Amino acid sequence: MTGGARGLGAAHARRxxxxxxxxxxxxxxxxxxxALVxxxxxxxxxxxxxxxxxxxSWTAAVARTEEVYGKVTGLVNNAGLVHRCPIEELTEADYRRVIDVNEIGVFPAPRRGSATSSRRARRSPAARTGTRTSPVC
Structure with missing residues (x-):
């Protein structure tokens, strides 16, 4: 569960x-x-x-997951962020961080889902939850 520490991710984890x-x-x-754990x-x-x-970070997270639970059988891509500010205060770095997390960060996630069982990982369920994908100014 990416972005699982609070909000919608924590709700998914609880369920x-x-x-x-x-x-x-x-x-x-x-x-x-x-604290959620x-x-x-x-x-x-x-x-x-x-x-x-x-x-x-992905490599370490998958390795630890497989060490504790075995192969990865599903993935919920929930990580995301919104940068709220007046447009004149939005920097290129702010914008790039939002795009990196919300767009680039989820693209290769299923591919990274399991280093030891990549064939099964491609068939594992993956979900993307509804985090905004652009800065809100």
Missing amino acids: LVAEDAKVVIGDVLVKEGQ EELGARNALFVELDVTSEV
């Missing part, structure tokens, strides 16, 4: 755990992610620090 799923919460929000219980959930724009 999945309620349905007896094991959930890996990937997010850059470490404290919030760890405490709420859900360590038997049901695992937190991994994950920056969806970083190949190194």
Whole structure:
């Protein structure tokens, strides 16, 4: 579950755990992610620090997931951000960060879903939730 530490991602994680799923919460929000794992219980959930724009971060997150739970069987692409500001204050760096997270970060996610079982990973369920895909000014 990318972007799983709060909001819609946390709601998805809670529902999945309620349905007896094991959930890996990937997010850059470490404290919030760890708190959610405490709420859900360590038997049901695992937190991994994950920056969806970083190949190194994805590799580490998938490796940790497979170490704890085995092969990846599904992926919810929930990570996303909105940058609210007056248009004259929006910088190119702000804009690029939104695009990197909301667009580029989700493109290769299913491909990264499992380094050890890439054929099965391509057939694993993947979902994209409705985060805005551009800056809001």
